[in-house]
Amino acid sequence: MGFLTGLAALALLTTPSTGPEWRLTPGLLLIGPVLVSARKGPRATACAVGWAVALSVAMAVTMAVTTSVASSVALSVALLDCLVVVVGGGAAVHGARRRVRREAELIRVAQRSRDAVLRPLTAEVGGVGFSSLYRSVSDIGLGGDLYDLVQTPYGARLLIGDARGHGPEAAVLCAATVGAFREGACAIPALVDLVAHLDARISGDLGPEDFVTVLLAEFAPGEVRLVNCGHPAPLRIGWRAEPLAASPPSAPLGLGPRPRLQRARLGVGERLLLYTDGLTEARDAQGTMFPLDDRVRQAACQPQLRECLDELLSLATAHAGGRLQDDLALVMCEPRCATPMTVVRERLMSPWPERRFDGVD
Structure with a gap:
């Protein structure tokens, strides 16, 4: 969460000065959810995905307001970025859910083995x-x-x-x-x-x-x-x-x-x-x-x-x-x-x- 927040602040502050040639791509936006999914559960991962989607929308709005990019173009870019982030984020949530289930099963097996000994x-x-x-x-x-x-x-x-x-x-x-x-x-x-x-x-x-x-x-x-x-x-x-x-x-x-x-x-x-x-x-x-x-x-x-x-x-x-x-x-x-x-x-x-x-x- 801290990573996404910092990235959002950096992006929103630098977009007016850098222009449309620099923006947060969906790949960068998905770094946070992927990192969260590796250590946390599906709920925390879904929250990180929500942050990434919100950041993508905020980037598009900021670009449309502060640059010469047409609003229709900014909207198209925002929709495409959001779609990629949602799909990639959904995969991260699914991966987190599978990891949590697998770890829970391993813990159950380990505890049964321990109880047998x-x-x-x-x-x-x-x-x-x-x-x-x-x-x-x-x-x-x-x-x-x-x-x-x-x-x-x-x-x-x-x-x-x-x-x-x-x-x-x-x-x-x-x-x-x-x-x-x-x-x-x-x-x-x-x-x-x-x-x-x-x-x-x-x-x-x-x-x-x-x-x-x-x-x-x-x-x-x-x-x-x-x-x-x-x-x-x-x-x-x-x-x-x-x-x-x-x-x-x-x-x-x-x-x-x-x-x-x-x-x-x-x-x-x-x-x-x-x-x-x-x-x-x-x-x-x-x-x-x-x-x-x-x-x-x-x-x-x-x-x-x-x-x-x-x-x-x-x-x-x-x-x-x-x-x-x-x-x-x-x-x-x-x-x-x-x-x-x-x-x-x-x-x-x-x-x-x-x-x-x-x-x-």
């Missing part, structure tokens, strides 16, 4: 409730974050991860990692061996600089078993919010991971938040990252798991000024079956010392 978690598996939330910064909804849940003979197993990069390229790594997890989750007893399986299976999909951070969680009565390969530590939320950081840390998939199994208590009344770095690396205008402070704990104490995730998303988005800079995946877990450990915990009426239960096998 990243199935929303809204279920109770093995006595543990799960809920998930995913947001991508890509316009087509594909990104580098991943998660999945499988019920196995060893308990509910959960995967969350983050592939390097954004968009379709990272989505390919996500699909490969989730596929390898679904393939091995029920067949491989040890979580550490499952990591080796994932690393081997996706090696053919990794580029020279590609890697995937992953966190595997296996739920058993009163505890969660974790294997962390370069991923942000999960947050256990009870009387306080505390990260369950792996010691020693391990490299991500693709960079020679050598993780160790970590065991941590997780009883009824506690929740476990697994997340990607899109949460903690959300930055405000001063570059300060989103803190895992008491606001996060309060958000995680909402009655419903999905409400917790929605509140966390709102907090992170507000901190980032209304728009996240990175893909984000959140999974909230909550044990719902009473266990002997839960009874002991209730009798103690205080948090268990970490040395009694948490540790590395």
Whole structure:
């Protein structure tokens, strides 16, 4: 629109001095609609065509009033120019409509593919409730974050991860990692061996600089078993919010991971938040990252798991000024079956010392 407005002003100002030998041809008038059709929809393109037609008429009127060209000649020129602009503009509108439809179909296909890989978690598996939330910064909804849940003979197993990069390229790594997890989750007893399986299976999909951070969680009565390969530590939320950081840390998939199994208590009344770095690396205008402070704990104490995730998303988005800079995946877990450990915990009426239960096998 700005281009057409500027062109109109230039044409109307210069026509009296340049005479009939210089005028805006239909080809020049159609530059604006064509440029608009390449980025906007049919409505904006039609508006640009209207501007072009109006400019063509204004040029003809100005030429007839300010020069010696006969009005009949000016009218004929104006009609011919308008006809060419209308026909060319109609083609631009049609092209914009086809492009918008094609893009919408591609987005639908991409979202269906994403939903097949990243199935929303809204279920109770093995006595543990799960809920998930995913947001991508890509316009087509594909990104580098991943998660999945499988019920196995060893308990509910959960995967969350983050592939390097954004968009379709990272989505390919996500699909490969989730596929390898679904393939091995029920067949491989040890979580550490499952990591080796994932690393081997996706090696053919990794580029020279590609890697995937992953966190595997296996739920058993009163505890969660974790294997962390370069991923942000999960947050256990009870009387306080505390990260369950792996010691020693391990490299991500693709960079020679050598993780160790970590065991941590997780009883009824506690929740476990697994997340990607899109949460903690959300930055405000001063570059300060989103803190895992008491606001996060309060958000995680909402009655419903999905409400917790929605509140966390709102907090992170507000901190980032209304728009996240990175893909984000959140999974909230909550044990719902009473266990002997839960009874002991209730009798103690205080948090268990970490040395009694948490540790590395």
